[in-house]
Amino acid sequence: MNTEFILADRHFTLVRYPEKHQHVSLQAWDSADELVIEHIEALLSENEAMVNNDSPMMLFNDEFGALGCWFSHLAPLWVSDSYIALRSLQENLASNNLLSGDDESKTAPITPLSSVESLTFTPKNAPSVVVLKVPRALALLEQQLIDIQRYITPNTKVIATGKVKTITKSVLGLFEKYIGPTTTSLAKKKSRLIFSSPDENKQKATSPYPTRWQCKGTTGVSLTLDNLANTFSRQSLDIGARIMLEHMTVSANDVVVDLGCGNGVLGVNALSLAPDCKVIFIDESYMALESARQNVLNNFPDKIDQCEFVASNCLESLLNRTNTPAVTKILCNPPFHQQNAITDHIAWQMFTDSRALLVKSGHLVVVGNRHLDYHIKLKKLFGGAKVLASDKKFVILGTAKR
Template sequence: MPDPFLDQLSRFPDVEAPDLVAVDATDRLLLDEAAAGIAAHPDGVLTVDDTHGALTLGAVALHGASGVRAYTDLRLAELALAANAERTGTAGFTVLPELDAAGARVVLVQAPKSLDALREIAETVAAGADRSVTLYVGGRVKHMTHAMNGVLGDSFEHVHATLARQKSRVLVATGPRPGASSFPRVVEHPDLGITVAAHGAAFAGTKVDIGTRALLRALPAQGSGAAVDLGCGTGVLAVALARAGYAVLASDASAAAVLSARATAERNGVADRVTVVRDDALAGVEPGSVDLVACNPPFHQGTTVHAGIADRLFEAAARVLRPGGQLLTVYNSHLPHRDALRRVVGPTRQVSRDPKFTVTASTKL
C-alpha cells in the first residue's frame, strides 16, 4: 500500500529507470510483518541488504525503532540510505562496516540472489543474535525457492512462509542454532593455477565464470605500472595482474567481494602486490593515475537487466586511466557495449568473440 513516508524515498545515487524503484512491495511487506516485533523490541532491530533505505528508515519512522543497525553488502546501498535519511530528516540508525548480529531481536533481510549469501547471513544471525531473535527474509515470489527454507532451517529451528502479497512473500525463522561459519569457501583451480576464496554474496562464488576466463586470456603476460581490477569479485583478475608484474588495486562495491578478494590474494601469495578496497565506481582513485583497467561488468540491477550499471564503470575507468591507458572489458556478446566504450573511453577494438562473450580493448585518448 502507498505510504507518505516511504513514497518520499529515491534511488539516488543509484541508476534510475522507469522499471526500477526505491521501495518495492517486499520492503512494505517486511515492515508490516515485523511491525509487532519492532514495537516490542525497538532497540533491537537489524536490517540487512536494505537496497535504498526503506527497511531501516521505515523501522524508525513508521514503527518507532531506535538505534537501528543497518548492514548492506553494496556500497551504493549505503549511499542511497544516507541520501534518503537526509532527504526525510530521519536519524536513529547506524551503518555497520560488517554484518554483526550481536544482541539483535528483529532482523529484516531483503533476500539475496544466491543461496550462499543467504546461508552466510543466517549463520551470522544465528551465531550472534539474541536467542529470541526473529529473522524475516523477504523477496519476490518468483525468485524465492523451497531451497531457501532449507538454508534457513540449517541455522534455525522453525521456518515458515507468510501469505503472499503483491507477488512478494516473507520467510520467518526463529529458534537460532548457533554454529561455526562455513565461509569463506576455498577451491583450487589447477587449470588456472589459482585458488579462489569466496564469501556468500561474492559473484560466482568459488567458481571462475566463463566471462572472467575469457578476460584472463586477454590480460598481458607481463606488465608494469598501476592496474585496476574494477568490480573485482573474488579477485581472480587481480591475482593474474599481480603475477604479471602490476601494482594492483582491486575495487568492488560489495563488502563480500572485498573480503573474498583479500582472501584470494593471500591464498595465492600476492597480497603484498594487491590492495583491495570497497568503493563505488573508483570514487577514491585519482584521475589519470592508472595504466590498465580490467573489468567484467555486471549487467543486472538486482534481477533487472540494465545497461546503466556497466556504463557507470566504463565512465569510472575513463576517468582514472592516463592518456594511452587501456581498458580491457568482457561482456555478453549480445549487449551493445562497444558503442558506449568508444564514446566514453576511446578507440575500441575487438580482442576475441564467441557466441556468449566478447572481449574488447579501449584506449584512453
C-alpha cells in the same frame, strides 16, 4: 524514477544510488518492503517496548535504505554486503531529515555494518527482531543465517521478506536448518513473509565459506582462490574471466585497476604477469573485496603492499580522491544486473568513469557477452574499440584514452 514512498500516512522521498544513472522505471522499495513494514508496525502497536537499547532491531539486505529510513527511530543495526546499498541509505537518511546533530557533524540514528564485520551479543542484549530481505544469492543467505544463529535467543523474532518467486523450498530449507520451525504468510502483491522460530537446541553451525578452488594464470602458474559467500562466480572461474586470463598483458610499470573485481582473479593474475605492478581492486561487495585481499595473501603475500582494496560504486571512490595513482590499465568484466533488475547502466558508468580515470594512452580492457554490444558504448566514449579475442559467446575489447 518514482521517488515518493507513502505508506500508513508516512511519506519518504527515496532514491536508488546513484540517482542520475537509474532507469526511470526503477524505484528504491518494493512490495516486500511494504509487507514487512506493515507486519512489524502491527507487532510494535501491541508492544512498543519490544525494541529498545538492550534488545535492538537488526536489518539485513535493505537494498536501497527504505527499511532503514522507516525504522530509523528505533536505531537499528543495519547489515549489508553492498556499498551501493550503504550509499543509498546515507542519501535517503539525509534527504528525509533523519540525521541528527549540527550541520558540521550530522550522525545517523542507524548503526551500519558491512557483511564482513563481526558482531558480539550476550543473551541480555540479543536482538529482539531480525529482519532479512531475501538476497539473490542463496549462499549469502546461508552465511547470514549461520551468523544470526550465533546471537539470537528463543525470544528473537526472525522475519524475512521477499518476492514470492525468491521464496523457494531451498530458501525455506535454510531457515529450517539454521534457525528453527519456519512458516510463510499468504502472498500479497507478489510478496510474502517468512517467520522462523529460533530453536535453542540447534547445534551452532560451521560456515562452509569461503569456498576454495584453483585455476591457471596466464603464465601457467596455479592460483589458489578463496570465495566468500556473496562473491560473483563463487564456485568456479566464470567464462568471461577465463578468456580474459588467456589474453591478458600487464607490464611492470602499470597501475592496474581490477574493476568489479569479484574474487580478484584478474588482479591476482596481473601480479603473476608483472610482479612490480600496482593493483587496485574495486567492487561494491565487501565480501568480494575481502576475498580478493585474501587471494593476494594466498598467492603473492609479499605483494600485498602493492595492492589496495576499495569499496566503490564503479570508480567514483577513486575519482573523488586527490591521491589516486596514475592508472594505466583497467580490466573490467561488467555486471548487467542490479539486485533483480536487468540493466546496462552499471557498464555505461564503468566505461565513463574509466575514461575519466585513465591517464592519456591508458587502456581499458573489457570482456562481455557478444550480444551486449559493448563496442557501441566504447566507440561513443573512446572513439573506437579493438577486438582482442573472441569465441562464440564472449568478446574481449580493448580501447585507449586519446
